[in-house]
Amino acid sequence: MKTRITEIFGIQYPIIQGGMHYVGFSELAAAVSNAGGLGIITGLTQGTPEKLKQEIERCKVMTDKPFGVNLTFLPSLKPPDYPGLVQTIIDSGVKIVETAGYNPEKYLPSLKEAGIKVIHKCTSIRHSLKAQSIGCDAISVDGFECGGHPGEDDVPNFILLPLAADKLEVPFVASGGMSDGRSLVASLAMGAEGMNMGTRFIATKEAPVHDNVKRALLNASELDTRLVMRSLRNTERVLNNAATEQLLKKEHLMGSNIDFKDIQDKVVGVYPKIMLEGDMDAGVWSCGLVAGLIDDIPSVEELINRIMAEASNLINRRLPAL
Numbered sequence: 556m557k558t559r560i561t562e563i564f565g566i567q568y569p570i571i572q573g574g575m576h577y578v579g580f581s582e583l584a585a586a587v588s589n590a591g592g593l594g595i596i597t598g599l600t601q602g603t604p605e606k607l608k609q610e611i612e613r614c615k616v617m618t619d620k621p622f623g624v625n626l627t628f629l630p631s632l633k634p635p636d637y638p639g640l641v642q643t644i645i646d647s648g649v650k651i652v653e654t655a656g657y658n659p660e661k662y663l664p665s666l667k668e669a670g671i672k673v674i675h676k677c678t679s680i681r682h683s684l685k686a687q688s689i690g691c692d693a694i695s696v697d698g699f700e701c702g703g704h705p706g707e708d709d710v711p712n713f714i715l716l717p718l719a720a721d722k723l724e725v726p727f728v729a730s731g732g733m734s735d736g737r738s739l740v741a742s743l744a745m746g747a748e749g750m751n752m753g754t755r756f757i758a759t760k761e762a763p764v765h766d767n768v769k770r771a772l773l774n775a776s777e778l779d780t781r782l783v784m785r786s787l788r789n790t791e792r793v794l795n796n797a798a799t800e801q802l803l804k805k806e807h808l809m810g811s812n813i814d815f816k817d818i819q820d821k822v823v824g825v826y827p828k829i830m831l832e833g834d835m836d837a838g839v840w841s842c843g844l845v846a847g848l849i850d851d852i853p854s855v856e857e858l859i860n861r862i863m864a865e866a867s868n869l870i871n872r873r874l875p876a877l
């Protein structure tokens with residue numbers, strides 16, 4: 556399949572694996588790229604330029620296909636060495652960066668000068684237009700369904716994607732709630748030129764996370780995510796668990812008096828415990844509504860081939876027959 560997204564990134568299929576904290580290691584990124592999609596290493600999981608350099612080198616050993624690095628700009632008490640991480644990406648020859656969170660404008664000139672294509676993740680049309688205006692090559696349009704940070708506007712993809720198609724000139728992928736061939740064909744129908752998946756890729760053989768995490772996704776229904784940190788205007792969609800319930804109770808009790816410090820034990824430093832050790836109640840962790848559609852753990856290649864076969868069947872058989 557050829558779209559502007561496959562052309563820009565030099566990939567076979569218009570399927571991207573979004574950056575995921577403590578999930579987006581080389582094992583997953585390389586598997587996605589080897590299967591014809593675009594795998595992405597999560598920069599902040601590595602944390603320092605030196606560690607990111609090593610992770611990029613590891614990924615290069617596992618794939619000779621294009622892969623990217625995610626750089627998430629979030630409010631932080633101790634900000635990571637962003638300039639150092641950007642320089643590492645440039646020096647290591649990676650040609651694709653997925654940015655998310657705050658406006659990446661400051662780093663665009665050096666990324667572009669190095670010939671790096673930038674796809675910025677946005678949860679609204681106004682942010683997408685801004686990203687386009689500062690020179691991002693593509694947008695990942697992240698609807699309200701998404702795992703992680705859906706923003707504060709709560710607009711789902713059935714509205715967001717057609718709006719993006721009407722307003723944007725740069726190509727975009729649909730993100731949030733994507734899982735199969737139906738997602739891909741629907742995204743294409745609404746004007747996207749591919750799709751980005753997070754949660755679905757966690758339930759794959761190669762995702763280097765504890766089996767408890769994969770099992771939690773198999774057991775979850777579409778009713779099992781919650782929105783936390785709404786009161787701090789830093790909303791995150793997470794899987795419901797004991798930590799989520801405690802956090803929500805605190806938000807409810809404290810209302811607008813709440814401060815990040817009141818909940819940080821449920822949020823800060825919890826990912827290694829959950830993703831690597833399988834301690835499922837150690838804190839809150841991002842998970843999309845799409846968990847309700849996940850009922851197996853295929854290899855990444857099986858998943859991507861299945862998506863493309865389903866998409867082909869829809870495009871060539873079901874739709875023409877209507």
Ligand SMILES: Cc1cc2nc3c(=O)[nH]c(=O)nc-3n(C[C@H](O)[C@H](O)[C@H](O)COP(=O)(O)O)c2cc1C
Nearest residue numbers: 573574575576655701702703731732753754841843
């Ligand atoms: C466990 C998990 C961790 C995530 N961590 C990040 C992150 O560090 N940076 C980022 O830009 N997006 C992150 N995301 C968002 C994904 O890249 C992607 O945009 C989102 O999962 C898409 O929605 P979906 O889960 O419905 O596919 C994360 C998502 C999940 C599920």
